[in-house]
């Protein structure tokens with residue numbers, strides 16, 4: 001095995017303000033713990049005006065930060081990014097590449113895998129180093145099984161969910177910043193025309209310590225008003241299973257699950273949610289899970305710590321007023 | 330306008346957890362008592378294709394690859410609005426043994442036989458692999474530009490305009506044709522075909538080809554391996570709150586959570 005086969009590289013994702021996302025910092029923390037096996041930890045940053053972001057990454061665990069700073073690299077355009085990163089990783093040889101399982105990571109890594117003929121495992125929920133490589137764990141069959149995957153190529157690519165790694169606090173010791181010398185492709189066959197952001201603050205789900213989610217059994221938009229009230233009281237956020245999102249009772253950004261957001265708050269309250277694998281896959285690692293459901297046989301009770309069997313219309317108002325009383329004490 | 334939709338057959342993902350038996354020794358999931366269906370996101374892709382066809386005209390070919398593909402399931406999908414189907418089918422195409430590389434390579438070869446096409450639509454991910462890799466793999470192998478995670482797909486002036494889902498909203502992407510687009514659930518459910526349409530669909534052209542006929546040298550060295558397969562361990566011991574009325578249970582729940590320092 002070559003030395004580079006243990007090297008770990010994080011593909012950084014920057015937010016609108018040009019700062020590394022929380023997930024990027026988590027991946028550096030994860031990379032640091034995996035790099036204990038002997039490899040180095042690098043970050044690679046593509047974007048425009050990335051200087052500050054690079055310094056932050058260098059103080060958050062990266063030994064080396066490779067960067068390319070050009071206006072045409074923002075916003076993310078796969079036609080521009082893929083050839084650049086393919087060249088970068090081709091030159092580096094083997095190792096493990098970590099990216100977030102975000103719309104960007106999901107878009108970019110499969111392109112890199114086929115460009116580099118490298119093994120890719122998407123939507124990882126766990127990584128451990130093993131003799132001769134890494135075992136990448138991911139849900140399959142809608143979360144009904146967990147597969148331990150291995151790359152059969154020297155270079156292994158993966159997209160990782162949030163909360164798999166833990167961000168390191170900023171440190172004084174700082175990694176090296178290395179500018180890349182790569183030619184950006186002259187032409188892209190696609191371009192981003194506009195961006196629409198939904199109001200932030202409505203659902204800062206991933207950050208919340210408490211998440212109160214509603215399912216199909218909420219029966220409509222009004223039910224979600226009650227959930228919002230409870231969430232406010234507990235200083236948390238509102239989530240939803242997929243049916244309320246499909247029905248338009250809750251915004252898309254609220255969806256929790258395998259095709260929505262992955263959350264792991266201290267407390268997850270599931271109201272009128274049956275507990276499908278697809279939903280559990282997005283909240284199963286929560287600290288404590290509370291279920292309110294009128295069906296005593298609902299699967300959600302098998303995966304919860306506390307439960308009430310009953311109609312939420314009767315249970316929730318009483319729960320709400322008792323909670324209000326308790327938190328105001 | 331010729332649109333090809335990649336549609337994979339999967340065990341019904343909405344089946345209860347008990348219907349997915351995990352065979353760890355053979356590293357495969359055995360579906361129990363659930364029917365095969367078209368992967369839901371591929372149904373969304375077909376719906377998007379049908380809407381484009383309604384807008385600008387053209388034909389839709391459904392392309393599916395696998396072992397023992399259910400003709401009834403294919404027929405129902407075709408009847409929703411496709412014009413022809415191609416099945417790449419033989420016993421070697423067992424889902425548990427196929428990796429993204431092999432699947433994408435075979436689908437790319439099958440697509441070459443279907444040229445010329447303007448647009449390839451596929452699902453954002455299959456419900457069994459949960460990967461979201463094959464579509465982009467096909468695009469790279471065919472040198473097509475690709476846009477992922479579409480919540481809306483429209484064709485105008487020889488280009489495709491896609492609303493692409495982001496975690497806090499969406500972006501609008503314009504892309505030259507021919508192109509590949511991966512479709513998300515927001516596009517909307519596939520329409521139901523009428524009985525009459527199902528009957529008529531039986532007469533539509535259907536071609537069945539074997540993997541070897543596609544000119545791909547098999548087996549391809551896979552890029553990933555499944556080292557283990559386990560059922561998830563997520564069951565917890567649930568303390569159910571007992572009370573005389575649901576309202577009382579609600580109150581007791583709050584008290585219990587406080588007692589346990591959860592609140």
Ligand SMILES: Cc1cc2nc3c(=O)[nH]c(=O)nc-3n(C[C@H](O)[C@H](O)[C@H](O)COP(=O)(O)OP(=O)(O)OC[C@H]3O[C@@H](n4cnc5c(N)ncnc54)[C@H](O)[C@@H]3O)c2cc1C
Nearest residue numbers: 215216217241242257258259260272274279294295311312
């Ligand atoms: C490819 C794919 C991806 C998916 N991705 C996701 C995802 O990311 N997230 C997700 O959540 N789902 C996802 N799903 C959908 C998933 O399979 C389930 O259909 C969904 O999670 C069910 O949501 P639910 O529990 O709210 O609804 P249901 O399963 O219909 O359950 C409703 C529950 O409400 C209870 N109830 C009804 N009325 C009341 C009342 N008055 N008081 C109390 N309880 C009541 C019922 O007893 C029942 O248990 C996906 C599906 C597919 C195929």
Ligand SMILES: Nc1ncnc2c1ncn2[C@@H]1O[C@H](COP(=O)(O)O)[C@@H](O)[C@H]1O
Nearest residue numbers: 336337394451452454455460461462463
């Ligand atoms: N066997 C197959 N037959 C037809 N289409 C497929 C097949 N496998 C994957 N696809 C397409 O590729 C998408 C992504 O698959 P995956 O990468 O496995 O998640 C699916 O939603 C389908 O549109």
